[in-house]
Amino acid sequence: MDTVAPLLIAGRWQAAQDGMETFRAFDPASGDAIGPAFPRSGATDVEQALAAASAAAPRLAATDPERIAAFLDAYADALEADADALVQLAHAETGLPAAPRLRGNELPRTCSQLRQAAAAVRGHRWTQPVIDTAAGLRSHHAPLGKPVLVFGPNNFPFAFNAVSGGDFAAAIAARNPVIAKAHPAHPATSQRLAGHAQRVAEAAGLPPATVQLLYDVEPALGLALAGDARLGAVAFTGSRSAGLALKQAADAAGTPFFGELSSLNPVFLLPGALAERGPALAGEFSGSCLLGSGQFCTNPGLVIVPEGAAGDAFVADVQARFAATAPLPLLSRGVLVSLRHAIAALRDAGARLLCGGDAGTTGYRHAPTLLTVGAEDFLADPRRFQAEAFGPCSLLVRAADAAQMQAIASTLEGQLTGTLYRAADGSDDAAWRSLAAALRPRVGRLIADRMPTGVLVSPAQQHGGPFPASTQPGFTAVGLPAAILRFTALQAYDNVPDALLPPELRDRNPGGLPRWTDQHCTTADIGATP
């Protein structure tokens, strides 16, 4: 390959500046390199992106929100209009099914997120105005005034892409420029998305460096970038090891780091539920665990199954379903290698292989894999059994009684989700309450009677959890307007005249915005006759 793809820096597609280290994408089905060469950026590219974003930040913060909303809507329209090409590229680079996954689910979700962000911008609700008229104090959440660095993961080429996903939409909604560090497993997809973003941003009149794209950087340079004090925040979705290294760099600079790192998403099957509908639960679990080849952050990687006949039947049922499924395609060689290591580590720890355990023969495939361990063994060394095995794999822990379930729950690290299946007749509810009490501080989303995969984009969502599932337990990466708050500063105005205040805080309500005014939530203007 002679031509190397250009970077998007300061509103222009330009050649990488340092050396010419390149990489290519791989077709997961075959393991063959595909598409053009993409540059791995050096220090000059990174500095240019930082300088341009820093210059754009105050301009973007001062931009009329309607322009931002129009950009987000138009970007969604552009993605829909280009769906065929985008889906084809993403399918080639990730091995994810073009339909229904990419075309029917992920692209619509991505467009919906962008449009929900646009609606959130127009609604102003994320600004959370609070007004104390007697004190002359008014505060709200406002743009950081600095760029946001977004690291996208491998498993959602659209919906979590650094240049089109939830973090991107939330950072832009708060009027902060985004430096997108795409995932190197799907560079052509990222390039095409960024092309749309750039064109639409220019048409909307946003500053040229509102959206910038780097395909990859050397790890050491990535740490320097994440640790640059010019950033306002860093958002990361990916592996725990990479995330913790980047977090350390951002922490040292005093920059808020919002990472979503790893999760086992434990599922507890209470005895009544198992007795009542064991075969249905086996089907639900198998479907959830194998969906998308198990490559979801909310994949159920740990299931606590009661000992006894009903539990045995559940295990046998799931085992049969897994064994009947051909090896599943993974996103990249890296995912395959990590999965093999994780399975080996679980077996070393004492887990017994029930089925699977083997890679496929072509490309990056792995057989659906079930492991099992007794509760006593799990409890003897709970940390070793909590290593995430990202892919179509789950560990079934057999528990003798409610006390063992409770003990297991009490050893869990922070998780995105925790699920409890209970009998419909209420007979499990006492056990539910005590188990839920143990799980509650350890999970972001507590689920009853359905599997954790499928993270709805809802204002009531929490797609975060206690460390190390995510790095800030009070925030969510999914769900609007809450996700926007990660990229804001709380700003007060003290004794500032009405004309010099931002619109949300002026006496005149900008239009239907609920504001906490003198301890009451109201949409009224200040000084209006009640």
Next chain:
Amino acid sequence: MDTVAPLLIAGRWQAAQDGMETFRAFDPASGDAIGPAFPRSGATDVEQALAAASAAAPRLAATDPERIAAFLDAYADALEADADALVQLAHAETGLPAAPRLRGNELPRTCSQLRQAAAAVRGHRWTQPVIDTAAGLRSHHAPLGKPVLVFGPNNFPFAFNAVSGGDFAAAIAARNPVIAKAHPAHPATSQRLAGHAQRVAEAAGLPPATVQLLYDVEPALGLALAGDARLGAVAFTGSRSAGLALKQAADAAGTPFFGELSSLNPVFLLPGALAERGPALAGEFSGSCLLGSGQFCTNPGLVIVPEGAAGDAFVADVQARFAATAPLPLLSRGVLVSLRHAIAALRDAGARLLCGGDAGTTGYRHAPTLLTVGAEDFLADPRRFQAEAFGPCSLLVRAADAAQMQAIASTLEGQLTGTLYRAADGSDDAAWRSLAAALRPRVGRLIADRMPTGVLVSPAQQHGGPFPASTQPGFTAVGLPAAILRFTALQAYDNVPDALLPPELRDRNPGGLPRWTDQHCTTADIGATP
């Protein structure tokens, strides 16, 4: 001294367990040691406190909020009833005036904060419920389920004390146990406060380890404590060097760290304001800078004064006021030593001493001190001139024009506050707008025409700012209910039956609580006929 004061661990006053390293308080007026010996805790004390708080955390999280509110109200009552003794102790240990400061301002403020926290608990507003009925998703902010470690500063023996101040009240309001690391400059005050807290907590039926008190720990042990993964959050008010070390320890454990570290609180005097009311501004500034011997985090430590006759007159007026003021008492020998070092560093950088610069002859006193530097020199090395000089000291920067003011604003580190004085006739407003735009992303509270000291406890307050003023730009340490959010986790419930939900999220509104239900803010019950 034979007797060493006991620690409050797990609901009991007990002797320190490790060795017997002790320290005493000092009377700032004389520099003499006063009061009994207090233990510097070792690893055994710290472990006992952590273990007890961790055991108490889930019990406290499950406690009826009314019990928490009753505790906070009763604690305020107890402090008022014991005001004479508390004020006497705090005055002896800090040198702060018994009246009006401690008796008339700080103790009432402390009691008011506790009562506002109680009201916030009863109002449930901090839980921020969001309900999506179609999706079956409901979320709110909830207790961390883990202890909060609070480090109190030297300058507010009541209102920011680790066992009675704003961080304490906010952490308890969110139903988290507090491990209080008091400031070693006022141990007897902290002990007496903790005595009330303990007695009232027991009467309210709260778990014994809800409130625990350590007087001091070795720095290395303090870092180990802040870095213990059993903590849910760390709150710190104090020096930048100590705060950054503790932040690094907490960051490594993935524990949210809320630090308020340092601030110069720049004040810009626009030309019209100076021409209009120069003498009044000189009086306002001198009063603010010398109040409490300048020992406030919002002390105006940097003033940008236009060159020319009006500016010269302002400087001469302030200089006369400072020179006419006798050396002022400081909180401790440490404050005195740090102030002397900071003044020397500013002079080394090129600032010229206008008046003061000397320590007093008895106890820990220092003369009110003014330094000055030209804008060009400031801009040549802005970092050196931004070292905080905590105490009755300020640096006056003389700026030739609006462009230099703008340039200075653009070099500032993150600050708690930024103040702009403008002419009442509006003639400064164009300059105000551009200077405010430069300052806005660099300060938490933007102030017009009044001095930054006096941080009102208001729902609209922001007593934080961009790093390094504070470590989380989206949060405030002062102002309820917002301050409570630092000590909460965002928790979602997915498909959980009504009876198993927490009260704020059930179909039936617990009473007048505004909830975002299906995109509308309403106090209605779910399913009620509209």
